[in-house]
Amino acid sequence: MNLVDKQIVQKSMGRRILKNQLGRTVFFLASVFGIAILAVLFYRILSEGMGYLDWNFLTNFASRFPEEAGIKAAIIGSLWLMAVTAPVSLLLGVGTAIYLEEYAKDNKMTRFIQMNISNLAGVPSVVFGLLGLTVFVRLMEMGRSIMAGGLTMSLLILPIIVVSSQEAIRAIPKNQYEASFAMGATKWQTVLRVVLPAAIPGILTGGILALSRAIGETAPLLMIGALSFIAYLPENVWSGFTVLPIQIFHWTGRPQEEFHLVASAGIIVLLVLLLLMNSIAVFIRNKFSKRS
Amino acid sequence: MTVNVKNMIRKKQTNRFFLRFTEKAAPVFFLLCAAISVLTTVGIILTLFVETITFFNKVSFIEFITGTQWWPFGRNPSYGILPLVSGTMLITIIASAVALPIGLASAIYLSEFAGERTRKVVKPVLEVLAGIPTIVYGFFALTFVTPVLEMIIPDLPVFNALSPGIVVGVMIIPMIASLSEDALHSVPISMREGALAIGSTRLEMAMKVVVPSALSGIISSFVLGISRAIGETMIVAVAAGATPKLTWDVTESIQTMTGYIVQVSLGDVSYGSTAYYSIYAVGMTLFVFTLIMNIISHYISRRFKEDY
Numbered sequence: 001m002n003l004v005d006k007q008i009v010q011k012s013m014g015r016r017i018l019k020n021q022l023g024r025t026v027f028f029l030a031s032v033f034g035i036a037i038l039a040v041l042f043y044r045i046l047s048e049g050m051g052y053l054d055w056n057f058l059t060n061f062a063s064r065f066p067e068e069a070g071i072k073a074a075i076i077g078s079l080w081l082m083a084v085t086a087p088v089s090l091l092l093g094v095g096t097a098i099y100l101e102e103y104a105k106d107n108k109m110t111r112f113i114q115m116n117i118s119n120l121a122g123v124p125s126v127v128f129g130l131l132g133l134t135v136f137v138r139l140m141e142m143g144r145s146i147m148a149g150g151l152t153m154s155l156l157i158l159p160i161i162v163v164s165s166q167e168a169i170r171a172i173p174k175n176q177y178e179a180s181f182a183m184g185a186t187k188w189q190t191v192l193r194v195v196l197p198a199a200i201p202g203i204l205t206g207g208i209l210a211l212s213r214a215i216g217e218t219a220p221l222l223m224i225g226a227l228s229f230i231a232y233l234p235e236n237v238w239s240g241f242t243v244l245p246i247q248i249f250h251w252t253g254r255p256q257e258e259f260h261l262v263a264s265a266g267i268i269v270l271l272v273l274l275l276l277m278n279s280i281a282v283f284i285r286n287k288f289s290k291r292s
Numbered sequence: 293m294t295v296n297v298k299n300m301i302r303k304k305q306t307n308r309f310f311l312r313f314t315e316k317a318a319p320v321f322f323l324l325c326a327a328i329s330v331l332t333t334v335g336i337i338l339t340l341f342v343e344t345i346t347f348f349n350k351v352s353f354i355e356f357i358t359g360t361q362w363w364p365f366g367r368n369p370s371y372g373i374l375p376l377v378s379g380t381m382l383i384t385i386i387a388s389a390v391a392l393p394i395g396l397a398s399a400i401y402l403s404e405f406a407g408e409r410t411r412k413v414v415k416p417v418l419e420v421l422a423g424i425p426t427i428v429y430g431f432f433a434l435t436f437v438t439p440v441l442e443m444i445i446p447d448l449p450v451f452n453a454l455s456p457g458i459v460v461g462v463m464i465i466p467m468i469a470s471l472s473e474d475a476l477h478s479v480p481i482s483m484r485e486g487a488l489a490i491g492s493t494r495l496e497m498a499m500k501v502v503v504p505s506a507l508s509g510i511i512s513s514f515v516l517g518i519s520r521a522i523g524e525t526m527i528v529a530v531a532a533g534a535t536p537k538l539t540w541d542v543t544e545s546i547q548t549m550t551g552y553i554v555q556v557s558l559g560d561v562s563y564g565s566t567a568y569y570s571i572y573a574v575g576m577t578l579f580v581f582t583l584i585m586n587i588i589s590h591y592i593s594r595r596f597k598e599d600y
Contacts, residue, residue, distance in 0.1 A: 027397045031401045041428075123582065225557065245427045
């Protein structure tokens with residue numbers, strides 16, 4: 001008795017296996033696509049920008065001549081911006097996360113706040129720029145200052161910090177709370193001395209990643225009216241300013257080919273800065289993830 | 293000695309007062325922090341709404357949503373938003389054509405085919421791609437992708453819809469890949485084992501069992517990706533040009549809603565002019581578009597979520 005025709009089975013199996021191989025290859029190519037693009041992008045920018053990247057590039061102000069153009073004002077401006085954004089966004093973000101995780105009751109208002117935060121994360125950055133332009137620059141009369149830019153950036157990255165801080169707080173084992181309460185600590189003492197120290201690594205990791213988003217963000221600051229051509233350093237938070245991405249944007253918009261090379265050099269500096277921040281974040285994550 | 297003890301007691305009491313105060317004040321402070329995020333939303337909506345109303349006092353609403361000419365700077369300004377919407381749609385469609393298949397395919401590969409070692413290489417690369425500032429992508433579109441496309445399409449203008457569209461697609465690939473992979477990953481292993489046990493190949497298992505089971509998560513990742521593409525600003529501002537045009541020709545220079553907002557904020561449009569208020573009307577349209585997409589995405593992932 002021969003219920004199965006082996007030849008037919010083999011024939012159709014062969015086709016199915018071939019299809020399987022084909023699908024596997026196509027999917028593989030798709031996932032390699034990203035790596036390929038990244039490689040081309042890095043290669044292009046390094047090969048174009050390296051020629052202009054020297055000490056003078058870091059210490060010169062912007063200039064009409066590509067050979068003399070530098071990013072001093074942009075780097076200092078980015079640092080100033082971070083000096084405003086980092087404390088404001090961390091304070092608000094961690095505060096919100098502590099409220100939602102530790103104090104809020106599970107009611108409609110809490111769910112509304114939570115939903116509101118996830119919606120804010122999906123708002124295009126240019127809309128935050130409109131908010132900053134109207135509220136900070138015009139309504140509060142901060143002008144086109146570092147303060148206005150920093151506050152706008154803080155609101156932009158707030159949802160990222162809230163969500164990552166919430167995750168960090170949620171990951172703390174329940175028995176640590178129980179131990180703290182059993183020792184007679186109050187809620188606030190527990191939050192301050194048990195929850196925060198345990199969540200700090202996670203909060204910092206998320207915070208640094210959020211700040212690295214802010215450092216690369218261009219559109220909202222263009223809206224605020226960050227300058228592109230300044231030959232002085234900001235003196236305080238009320239000064240006009242420029243940042244790296246905006247400087248790069250203006251060089252990119254120049255018709256002269258040389259300025260594109262200068263823009264590449266600027267991009268290298270920006271990417272190195274981001275790489276540095278990301279490695280710090282990964283370092284913190286790896287160093288502390290074993291403990292908890 | 294007795295004085296000392298009294299001192300200690302007094303100290304303890306002031307401490308206790310301080311403690312009681314912070315105990316009460318802390319939740320209030322944290323609630324205020326949380327209120328800021330709600331205020332931000334209120335601020336966005338109010339800002340857009342109030343200034344848009346001002347705009348509609350000068351330009352009729354009907355003209356705005358049905359007009360086919362966007363010409364805000366000339367002597368005879370015309371404010372019909374359709375060219376900006378079509379520009380945005382064009383970029384979004386090109387980006388989706390690039391990002392949806394590639395993003396989903398890499399998600400399937402990572403979740404169903406790849407070994408641990410491949411995952412360890414590809415996932416961080418995707419994270420790096422996601423972390424690259426959009427201005428860098430814009431520069432890449434203008435100085436690399438456009439010249440490459442010019443080799444294929446000889447009379448391609450410097451500013452066109454195709455190049456930034458493709459690059460926006462590249463930008464949202466990581467997002468779609470990682471969200472889709474999460475969705476695929478949450479399909480229980482027993483369903484895969486079942487498929488393999490009845491003799492299906494890996495591809496059949498992936499396409500006929502795993503992907504359909506994770507469909508809600510995949511589609512919601514698509515919608516989120518499209519919403520990102522609609523709101524993307526710098527890539528189109530750099531590489532798409534500034535000529536609002538009602539066209540479906542991908543080789544032409546166009547302008548998106550975000551591109552227009554940036555253009556106005558760069559130029560010296562005087563505060564209080566109609567052109568100045570028009571960015572709020574455009575911003576409002578953009579906000580409504582992305583909000584609807586985000587709500588759809590939430591709805592899909594919640595409504596059609598399969599709990600295993």
